[in-house]
Amino acid sequence: MSKWLKYLISVFALGSVLGVGAIAGVYFYIRPELPSVEILKDVKLQTPMQIYTRDGRLISQYGVKRRIPVTLEEVPQQLIDAILATEDSRFYEHPGIDPIGIIRAAFNLMVTGRLSQGGSTLTMQLARGFFLTRDKTFVRKLKEIFIAWHMERVLTKDEILSLYINKVELGHRSFGFGAAAQVYYGKSLDELNLAQIATLAGLPKAPSTMNPISRPERSVDRRRVVLGRMLSEKFITRAQYESAANEPVSAALHGAEIELDAPYLADVIYNEMVSIYGKEEAETGGYKVYATADYESQKAAIAALRQNLHDYDERHGYRGIIGQLWRKSPPSEEADDGSFIPDMAWSEQKIVSHLKGFSNYGPLRPAVVTNVFEQAITVIDKSGAFHRIEWDGLAWARPYITDTRQGTPPETASDILQEGALIWIRQRDEDDRWQLSQFPEASSALVALDPNNGAVRALVGGYSFYQSQFNRATQAKRQVGSNIKPFLYSAALEQGHTIASVINDAPINQWDRSSGRAWRPANSPAVYDGPIRMRIALGKSKNVVAVRLLRAVGIDNVRNHLRKFGFQMEDLPRDESLSLGSASITPIEVANGFVTIANGGYAVSPHFIERIEGQYGEYVWHANPLTACPVCEQTEGLTAQLGQPEVGDNPNNDEHLNPLPPQAEQVVSSQNMFLVSEMLRTAITGSGSVRNKTYWRGTGWRANSLIRRKDLAGKTGTTNDSKDTWFSGFAPDLVATVWVGFDDPSRSLGRTAAYPYLINNNPHKTTIIGNAMQGGEDGAKAAQPAWIRYMQKALADSPEMSKAIPENIVSVRIDRGTGKLTGRTDHTSKFEYFITGTEPVEWVAEHEIIDETQDEEQKNALEDEIF
Template identity: 60%
Template sequence: MIIVLSRSQTGTKRKQTLVKYIKTLTVLLLTGTLLAVGIIAGLYQYIKPDLPSVEVLKEVRLQTPMKIYTQDGQLISQFGVKRRIPVTLEQMPQEMIQAILATEDSRFYDHPGIDIIGVFRAAVNLLVTGEKSQGASTITMQLARNFFLSREKAWMRKIKEMFIAWHIEQLLTKDEILELYLNKIELGHRAFGVGAAAQVYYGKNLNDLSLAQIATIAGLPKAPSALNPISNPAASKERRRVVLGRMLTTGFITDAQFQQAANAEVSAAKHGAEIQLDAPYLADWIYSQMLERYGKEDAETKGYRVYASVNAEHQRAAQKAVLRNLHDYDERHGYRGPVKQLWGQPVMAGDSSEKTSEQEATSGSSAQTASTSWTRQAITDYLQQQPGYGPLEPAVVVSTQERQITVMRASGDIHVISWDGLAWARSFISDTEQEPEPEVATDIVTQGAHIFIRFNDELEQWQLAQLPEVSGAFIALNPDTGAVEAVVGGYSFYHSQFNRATQAERQVGSNIKPFIYSAALEEGYTLASIVNDAPINQWDRSSGLAWRPKNSPEVYDGPIRLRKALGRSKNVVSVRLLRAVGLDNLIEHLAKFGFNPEELPRNESLALGSASLTPLEVASGFAIIANGGYAVEPYVIDRIEDEQGEIVWQANPKLSEAALSRWIELHQPNPEQSQDSMDAGATIVPESSEAMPELAPQVISEANAFLVKQMMQTAIYGGGSWNKGTYWQGTGWRANNILRRDDLAGKTGTTNDAKDTWFSGIAPGLVATSWVGFDDMSRSLGRTSRNQYLINKNPKKYNWLGNAMVGGEDGARVAQPAWIRFMQQALEDVPEAQSSVPDDIISVRIDRLTGKLTQRSDHTARFEYFIKGTAPDQYVERDEFVDPFQQTEQQQETDNGSIF
């Protein structure tokens, strides 16, 4: 039997089957969903103990490097492994935000931290290819990984990443998440965040970047090492095109913008921080203090902004003065030869039993030099691997002419060095001997020599140079506050990190004498006191030897006033004063200036400067003389700010009386209120949110400091009469000859065999100490013979200051020029200021030879200062009076003797 179903019955059957399938599918979907939820819940419970708390993101602190600035806001350095420049979302250019979103997470503002579409796409890709090439990471997930997880491609890490991302989305707004991401993401070359990347790759602020540069940075998160434009410019350019293509697809840029940016040249190059003042010795000193205060981790990552007490212009002046001074010394002692001979034959220098290590290295390498010249590419490749120091640049001699050479720099640039830049380079034999002056260029160097060159500002051209073997240090302080105004620890921090200004303890020589004279004043001596400048012979029974301290040079004036004795730095007078004061009393007095009594030698050599002190300690001692007797404490950090610019530490130095008076005057209430307060009988106190500074302890009297400074002024200006032939010069006369000011005071210092040379001086608002010597303490600074080329090319007055000086080296010739050059700039706009005379100081006319009162007003007399009650009470008798102008020629020559 055949059953025929109607069309309606067939449709009903199909509907029933479809409903059945839908029900089954629904059950399966619900079961699958429940199962997925169960699995996810189970996974969550399983890994929950290992999940970090994202609450820390509310108070996240990005690891921001410490930055050090001058007092006037110029960046000196930054410290910290990670470079980061935090930028708010509002401060970022819109194109940067668009490029990141288009490339990394175009649905960022639409998903809850996990992009389901992206996850599905990655899953399909895995099924099709079998590879985990697509990670489906959202920006929130990347942030989770960067803060809490690793980059390992593992399922469990990805699951953790999703859970953390979901937590983050519950805790922070989308803008907060994006801002954290843009500041946290690693972008290669130690740059973290887009702000730092802009600086590292382009040396610019974010808002100064072009579209091409923005796209380059936006392409880096995928693979910072492989795609960065410095390490792999070709791959970076291709990645940049991908970023720009996605920006075009999302409508962020036009086709014209795409074409222009995609075809732009790769312009990236590695940049450091925007250093405005390269002062590494200063920066390192501050860095070490920050480590002591906060520890390495916090100091380098909390984003501290440290402001030094140093003025940028003073620091530049000090650095320039020290470098010029060391080059002057080095050049007048001769040329030690090229760094290396790359091809050809080196110059055969004269025989010397005292070759330096540099010469030995040069001569030792000559046997291995090539016989033919190198190609241009080979030269530049070689030079780019060679170090430079300060103003010194490595170069190679590519040709020589009769009186000039042609050199190539690492950049490939070619320069001709004329005879003016070469002629100084007579050969070095030893610290005390130089070869005759060169006649032609090949007497100095030959083709193929690796040399140093530097740009000479005075000649306005490049000149042959060498790395000085001699060392130097310089430090300047504000004597009223102790603020460090400038510090230089050596020729080049990158050659030697040892800070000689703060760490090198060297014998001070005659720099100790002002402090000895200060002790003598405490014992009743005056500036007019007569001391016998005559040889001392003291037999030592224990050693069987006689101690014979000598003047330098060995000229003795007989009876001499204290003022003149210090001005001319008489050694035997210093010894006699020590004996008069007593060694124990002297050491006790020196301790008042901050010198550690436990480290001072307890014998009479102390009078000649056998004590070893740092330049900082010496300058601090002279600051007490400069400020009226107050022991201010040196400091180099003015204030410390946090990332938000809030001050977390502020220097609060104790001040001299003069500085405290100025502070009070500056912070006085307005005149009307002051008058009202006085009328009401109220006590006037300064109106200021700042606490009133404390007065520094006074360790010597104002009168004592004034009189010592007077004697130090004589060291610069001398005394006597030109017309009457009685004029004499102090050891520091060059300062007066060049600076032409009447408000300077100073003291030279030279140790035995000129192993250490010093000059410390006082000027309005400044006290500074300059030191020059070899790091090898056995090495003497030596002497030089005449070099006519150096004399000819120096302006006449600077022949007394620069590399043209002839003879034995000492504090005046070697250390003082740096002090003078620094003061030339530091005092340029500072008016002359005479010291005020303390109330307990009087002035009377004395006879220059006897120190007694006189009624004469000619060249035999002068006005002298005395503490009240200490002035002489006797007049010079007729039979005592001697007119120096009428003395014998021999005596005149003695009185006009050496400038030492």
């Protein structure tokens, strides 16, 4: 007996030695493929990039994998219990490899002949998830064992558990339990109940086939398994088990909690991040990118642009329905495409099912007309909700004929629609009532910048990013029309003109030998005032005066001067059409040009990102842009003494460590820019006296509705045939540019016939901003209303401020007609600003003074409006 015992011991010992040797051999064979300690200590989770407004509101998320990293302290204990009870109840006891589990898996293999049980610990699952595939092979299993053992040597149990909680795949592109809670329930982990926790804890086994969205029945079965394991491990009571096991499935697919959909802005920031970090790193590095735009400012810009396009669209008429789903009569009618139109109304269920195939675009919702009354309709939308649209939401829909013609106004709802019509509807901002609508064919862009440092405060590149991803704010080069004139006038000031210089506003008729025809630039409207001061000429946007100024200054001098405002020389034509705005420039470039006027002549550049944080909120980068900072020039010594640390040396962004921003270059004098701003201010306010017939109104007069007479300045812009329309303007701390036109540059914005309903019968429209316009479209009608709406919101909390007068600016009394010095103090004179040394020295002669005072009876009948 002892002989056999010795034999067995020898065999066992030999087997053990051979087994250990084999294991050691395999270990050294695959050792080069094992991850390094550094990799395990610095595991990088693939977390999507999130983009926020400056004040922390999520506007977009990029990256295929959804992940919300959480620390172990942020994970509810009940979820930890559920994970350990289900996946690895001896997790805190074994060294990464559970012998009991391996023996169980080996026994199952011998009995069934299949690798149906892996015996994997939680650490082994993590090893497989990070470094291996799911292939069920012996080599992969051995690698998994060694990596798990290796991981347990370099990481603590809590670190391993934390990695598992953040790494594991849980279905529907969610990775980690933080993301899964959001994807399946739209909640954070601490908001989940026991049933939801158990559902998530059961997902690692088969996330694609056991998740509660794709296979709710299997998820319920898996949930019971998890709850049973928790009950066995005494983590929950029998009562808790019964309650959670019988709860109905409450999961639904949730996206990221976007608080403001601003895709044009987000797309610009995304592309900038990709250019810096590369696509893979940008999308998976977990960066939290904070835009320079505030939530309220961006929201106001989106709303202003969309409402303005709807107003333009409604002025030009209704282009018709999307389609006719059924028609009461005549029966058996064919649709335009030859298909049969039934005469039986669809069921609600069928309508809703059909509508779900249509996307929403901004405020636009697809709907179907269910009833038509005398002057009202009822519709059903794709949520199944019914809405009643009254006559004030229908009557605008006179037929569209062309961009310049509209049809006969409707008198009843049946003149517009029939039951079964598939249409667009939208909810009005002013009263939340629903109205008939349509997708605007015209396009638009709005850009708002901080004139102090170029920070983009709002950017909208079109009506809907999901309909057209072309960003008109940054990509569309369009002719700028009269928006070029302030820069031309600045060049004239640089060459010795003053804002009191008199230019002849008279028709130009010049023969062009090269073309064999005369060039006749005309004012719009074709009104000519004769000799006119530059302030009035810019305020009224006189075209022929702009041409005469270009000739006086010289084309090359003007083009070189325009470069100072950031315009590219290749975009500036070298001919006299430049004075009328033939240059093609993007809206953001136009806005940045006006920034230089607004900030006193400093060259700053637009930027979109204020700061970047890592996935755990750690500091990565903060913008430190060139800033229009006159005070910086006076305190250069202070900067030199304190030093100018790099951004990376200032992780807490402590202002005292970086006392002064980098100084922007002053490219035009503050005096020049002050005078241009003055001219642009009166383009809005006008000047003179109605009673004394000296009052004139600028092209931007509609902005007076903002009731800020001291600090608003702006300029309209309209190209030939109204193919491009603009309005650019500013307050002390905000510059905004709006462009409106068609993406097809050959298509004109047209004109509209008078429509009394839009003016008189609709309390929700106004004659200043809204769709109550008539005549030809231009910058004041098509673009400025969006600027007004945006500024109304953006400046709501900003007090009105008078512009500071720079040094070396003097004010003298001049004659209104000639711009010469005058001793009169009546309505024929006014005070005007000049750069010191350029003020007039010649006195007006008595016979040169023009007095257009009305007789006393008429004069007293008019309201005195002196500005």
